[in-house]
Amino acid sequence: MADKPLVVASLADHELYVKIVEEHFRVVWWEDYIKGPEKYNNDIQGILVDAYGRLKRVDGSLLDHLPNLKIVSTLSVGTDHLDLELLFKRGIKVSRVPDVSSDCVADWGITLLVGMARRIVEGVDSAKNPATPFDFNIMGKKITGSTIGVVGFGRIGYKIAERAYGFSMKVLYYDVFRRSEEEEKKIGATYYSSVDEMLPHCDFVILIVPLLPTTRGMIGKKQFELMKNSAILVNVARAQVIDQDALVEALKNKTIRSAAIDVTYPEPLPDDHPLRFLDNIIITPHMGANSEESRRGVVVAGVKSCIAGVKGEPIPNEVLPPTQKPGKLH
């Protein structure tokens, strides 16, 4: 037991993962760590973190106390909760899990799209809630043959497009990189180098970009005005990709028809936030990767990278400093 390296872990529901993590490490869970960090600081060689746990940001306030830290392994696709600049500066390795949950998130993106389009939440309420009348005429938005604009055509974006194509939807996409002709042909996808040019053609718009300086607030007042009045917006990216106040206005004024968002800021929203009171929105608690298989797979992959980092071996899914890896964002 003393031979196993010590890691500090901040994960959403650690009962799910305890066995996997404890097979390879001694673990101090975040709730215990903060009660007496001095006990652990010198021994910690790895950090396991995801987007859901109590540790919201890995930065100097934590890193300054961990002299023997070798690796930060985030059990997520995104790295915007890590101070990457500081980590690289200090020579600490970083890894993430870019692939395991792609299908799961793509499934969820489409679930939100069709669920909002066909107003299933209202339907269930109508049928099950005694306070709401049983209504045979809850009319939804046509899905088959409609046009979807996919903003961000990485692993998940492409998979979303495949599923949309199965509904005979016309696929438009925006990304800083264009896919190959073969990849486009397979799902009849049309490329747009400008989001603003794509938006007016879309019945559905789905966001699946990483959070970067160039994508922060990319959907704001102007973009809502460019969209059709009948359009539905889906966000399975990061909340800050949308100007959230502009979203509230757009939904209130019916500048767009409705929205389904898996992410908000903050998470959760305060009780009195206007988004909670609109009837043309679905909000869900950050569930893109929420299948048992996907979550477990993410932990296994993250643990694997963490082991490699502690041992000084090549790290699967290492996040490298920008100078070392030009090109693909995804």
Next chain:
Amino acid sequence: MASLEDKPMVLTSHVDELNAYPQIFVPVIKKYFRIVWWADFENDQERYANEIQGILVNGGLPKITSELLDTLPNLKIVSTLGVGTDHLDLQLLKSRGIKVSSVPDVSSDCVADWGMTLLVAAARKLPEAMKSATDTATPFNYNILGKKITGSTLGIVGLGRIGYRIAERALGFKMRVLYNDITRRPEKEAALSLEYYSSLDKLLPNSDFIITVVPLTPQTHGMMGREQFKLMKKSAIFINIARAPVVQQDELVEALQSRTIQAAVLDVTSPEPLPPHHPLLHMPNVIITPHMGANSLESRRGVVEAGCESCTAAIQGKAIPREVVL
């Protein structure tokens, strides 16, 4: 363009935003016909009876009985505005020489979209998720874990127009698709790489999701009962977008309560709606929706339009599109 007086007269049920035609579809009907609403007909049968040449049936109303037919000497056709004809006494209509039409195809895409919507929403617990994020009385829960969709196996019971379209959508999710139907359909199988099962009972244990998309016939009545639910995986989800009597509803309740299957989604129930204390309304692993399969504006309007076209054709003595051959 014919003036109002020239248009033939049809009998139909009533307008009700929740339970019958919403007002938005009335202008569609009025393009073709003068309308006699049921309530007016009942009050003054003498005034209208001889002039009525067609009946438009929506949501099973008006009910076509021999007494009603007795009062309508010039009735040529009963056009039902939907896919099913299980609510019509076809033998009675045949014996009176009255034509029948339905609309079996206009809403196929829409219903297939709905079948997939129900499947993914149940698999990933969308209603529960919405409540967690928006209802301040329910905790915000990051760990609502759902059932894997990609790469799972879907069993389609009934590979008609709608069943086939469901298969197309399922393949977009890289699902493995099996089907059972009284008729094997080799071209459709080949086109989508589907696997055929001649026996429903053999299909069930291999499926993660089962969706019933059959018409209601003596053969399909009660086809899903205790034995079928026992044959399904414990982790399986059952979806019904066909007709309620395809399922033995009390046996479904038992199967859900005993966790013989994981969850069920019903767009149709017996009765519709269920009484407020019915167990299905109070089970967290049950989704119920109010018969919404064809509910896009385009689809519903298209169905009304198609029904009116069939009705007009019969009145004019022309070939009837979408005729139900008796």
